[in-house]
Amino acid sequence: MSFNEAVRNHYQAEIAGIKSTGLYKEERYIHSAQSPEIEVEFPTGSAIRKCINICSNNYLGLSNHPAVIAAAHAGLEARGYGMSSVRFICGTQDMHRELEKRLTKFLGTEDTLLFPSCMDANAGFFEACLNEHDVLIADRLVHASIVDGMRLSKAVQDTYKHSDMGHLEEKLVEHQDKRSRLVITDGVFSMDGDTAKLAEMVQLAEKHNAMVFVDDSHATGFIGKTGRGTHEHCSVFGKIDVITTTLGKALGGASGGCVSGRRELVEMCRQRARPYLFSNAVAPVIVAGALKVLELISATTEWRDKLEWNAHYWRGLLKGAGFDLKEGDTPIVPVMLYDAKLAQDFARDLFDEGVYAVGFFFPVVPKGQARIRTQVSAAHEKYHLDRAIEAFKKVGKKHGILGLGRKELVAKFAA
Amino acid sequence: MDEISKVVRDYITREYVQEGDDREITETSPLISSGLVDSFSMVSLLRFLEKKYTIHIPDADATPEAFDTVERIVALVRRFQKAEVGSV
Numbered sequence: 001m002s003f004n005e006a007v008r009n010h011y012q013a014e015i016a017g018i019k020s021t022g023l024y025k026e027e028r029y030i031h032s033a034q035s036p037e038i039e040v041e042f043p044t045g046s047a048i049r050k051c052i053n054i055c056s057n058n059y060l061g062l063s064n065h066p067a068v069i070a071a072a073h074a075g076l077e078a079r080g081y082g083m084s085s086v087r088f089i090c091g092t093q094d095m096h097r098e099l100e101k102r103l104t105k106f107l108g109t110e111d112t113l114l115f116p117s118c119m120d121a122n123a124g125f126f127e128a129c130l131n132e133h134d135v136l137i138a139d140r141l142v143h144a145s146i147v148d149g150m151r152l153s154k155a156v157q158d159t160y161k162h163s164d165m166g167h168l169e170e171k172l173v174e175h176q177d178k179r180s181r182l183v184i185t186d187g188v189f190s191m192d193g194d195t196a197k198l199a200e201m202v203q204l205a206e207k208h209n210a211m212v213f214v215d216d217s218h219a220t221g222f223i224g225k226t227g228r229g230t231h232e233h234c235s236v237f238g239k240i241d242v243i244t245t246t247l248g249k250a251l252g253g254a255s256g257g258c259v260s261g262r263r264e265l266v267e268m269c270r271q272r273a274r275p276y277l278f279s280n281a282v283a284p285v286i287v288a289g290a291l292k293v294l295e296l297i298s299a300t301t302e303w304r305d306k307l308e309w310n311a312h313y314w315r316g317l318l319k320g321a322g323f324d325l326k327e328g329d330t331p332i333v334p335v336m337l338y339d340a341k342l343a344q345d346f347a348r349d350l351f352d353e354g355v356y357a358v359g360f361f362f363p364v365v366p367k368g369q370a371r372i373r374t375q376v377s378a379a380h381e382k383y384h385l386d387r388a389i390e391a392f393k394k395v396g397k398k399h400g401i402l403g404l405g406r407k408e409l410v411a412k413f414a415a
Numbered sequence: 416m417d418e419i420s421k422v423v424r425d426y427i428t429r430e431y432v433q434e435g436d437d438r439e440i441t442e443t444s445p446l447i448s449s450g451l452v453d454s455f456s457m458v459s460l461l462r463f464l465e466k467k468y469t470i471h472i473p474d475a476d477a478t479p480e481a482f483d484t485v486e487r488i489v490a491l492v493r494r495f496q497k498a499e500v501g502s503v
Binding site: 138140147150156157158159161162164362363366367 | 430431433434449450451453455456458459
């Protein structure tokens with residue numbers, strides 16, 4: 001069928017529907033490298049303005065670090081630009097395997113396999129490793145990539161209430177008839193910024209004969225005393241069966257992800273995970289950069305320590321100003337507004353005040369849970385955060401929300 | 416309120432409503448379109464209904480629309496209760 005007028009009209013109506021429900025997403029063009037201060041063109045065609053960036057996943061501030069850039073340059077020179085192949089044909093260089101070994105050591109697992117992204121790692125893992133004899137039991141707030149990966153698997157699928165260990169145990173008991181049970185969670189939940197109860201989860205998994213899967217994308221590199229991740233933070237290092245994580249956030253922020261865990265599960269992915277089998281190897285330049293990042297953060301905790309301080313300071317500033325926050329102790333600090341329109345207006349007003357943050361609302365978060373998700377970086381200096389809070393206070397005052405809790409906010413914007 | 420409706424409402428409240436969320440589930444509260452019940456969670460609800468009422472609801476009938484309110488879920492269960500009786 002050609003792309004005729006009727007087909008075009010259909011898609012135009014779909015797009016108009018997305019716009020009318022307030023869900024239309026627009027890119028903002030950034031004319032600088034990723035950093036705490038960026039130059040943004042928004043709306044498209046308008047003058048470029050300098051903003052404080054408080055919404056990137058550049059947790060350790062290494063996305064634009066000179067040592068990482070130099071290592072990437074050297075990798076580019078030594079191993080070229082692209083592989084023009086999937087891994088198992090002629091796309092595996094010595095440095096791919098070296099990075100997998102270094103990640104294994106850093107994460108405290110048995111083996112690791114690189115994927116083009118953590119989205120791909122999550123999309124590939126479940127189908128490769130579990131089938132109709134097994135059950136997947138996921139926290140209800142896991143990342144969309146896990147949801148998609150689960151959908152591709154033939155295993156029975158179930159969920160438990162967010163971080164509710166009693167409910168998880170009920171599910172583990174209910175599914176004892178299956179060959180194996182896999183408990184699935186994010187390490188740090190990307191929208192709420194809270195941390196999974198991994199110690200209790202591991203205990204329950206041992207009691208009810210289950211495996212544990214953790215997507216630690218918002219934790220690897222900075223959560224835990226030496227930044228190994230949520231498993232280090234919860235004192236269950238070495239006890240997680242599968243960790244998926246990304247190179248696209250704290251670990252340099254370029255792209256790439258991995259499945260890391262029990263040797264046999266990693267091997268099953270090497271044999272059967274379709275995103276690994278059918279997409280190109282991670283580019284040498286990214287592998288070289290990621291190797292440098294691991295070297296840097298294995299030698300010192302200075303970045304994760306600064307990030308911890310910044311996150312604590314920023315949370316205190318927001319709390320002190322009277323904002324309603326989701327509780328937590330990670331660099332993800334959601335400012336709760338509950339109303340979708342308010343979240344959009346608030347983000348726009350912040351931008352006018354020189355602070356770049358984004359409003360999130362349904363379907364990204366549950367209905368009535370709209371928010372501004374702020375994310376702190378080790379690259380932020382105290383003065384960035386001090387300037388940002390002034391903008392938050394000004395906009396908060398404009399909308400009359402400072403000092404209001406959930407009930408008051410919901411009531412105020414209910415009409 | 417009939418027995419099936421009460422069972423479904425109790426199950427949904429117990430299974431899906433988070434602690435601290437004081438919403439009340441009525442016959443016509445949107446469940447799926449409101450985001451309270453997602454597609455995976457719908458599977459648990461389906462399994463619960465099939466076990467509880469010893470019925471089989473085919474995938475083609477277990478649509479998000481058919482599961483969107485307590486009212487519709489009760490109608491679905493009744494339809495398949497009749498079908499099971501009819502098939503004996």
